[in-house]
Amino acid sequence: MKINHTPGLTGVNPYQKQLKKADAAKNASAAASDKLEISNAAKGMQDATRLLAERREKIALLKEQVAAGTYKTDARATAKAMLDFYGQQ
Template identity: 90%
Template sequence: MKINHTPGLNGVNPYQKQLKKADAAKNASAAAGDKLEISNAAKEMQDSTRLLAERREKIALLKEQVAEGTYKPDAKATAKAMLNFYGQS
């Protein structure tokens, strides 16, 4: 016995639904595009590295002045800054 034209078996791709989903996901991701966003914390970290470099330079300069004996601190300015810092102005 020969069966011809069985409904549902000829020309049916069982993976067609998966292919459509994969294509839709591919098109959606391509349409969205890449995006870069830098958080505020990351921006602060970048600024802090710059501040650290400035502090290192200042410390190196102060070390040189101390080693050469040319460093002359201002006692009144130091005392005033300490009082302002601790809130006793």
Template identity: 45%
Template sequence: MKVNPTNGSNLNVYKQQLQKQDDTKQTQKTQDKIEISNQAKKLQEGNSLVEARQEKVQNLKQQVQDGNYDIDPKKTAEKMIDFWTNKQV
């Protein structure tokens, strides 16, 4: 069996192909961009629902701190039963 020495030219083809892939990846790099629509910008601005919820939470906190917050046990139990039986309200 005769073994011919390789001059490395056949192996160089693979290196050249890898180099071409790397070059194309580097040239194709683009920067990420984000665009927010006008509707989304309006939603980000002061939302009356958020403000109303914050006000309600503050009122509830104050009632709890003052000891004036009353809980209706029957209503609480009904809500718990509805939740656990997957009943839609």
């Protein structure tokens, strides 16, 4: 038995809508590209790690001077710095 005419399916591809969606998704993903931005907070954290390394070096130097007995303090400068610090608060 041969069927020549089926109602509702003449010349229509039932998967055409799915193909259009797939093509649209491919085009959208091809147009979009990855982008990376570093926030100001992250940049600050990078600077903080650099400062931390510098502080460690300074502390190591001070420890060596104290151990060798060559570390000299300036009592007037220390007192002035403390007064300035606590005077700001």
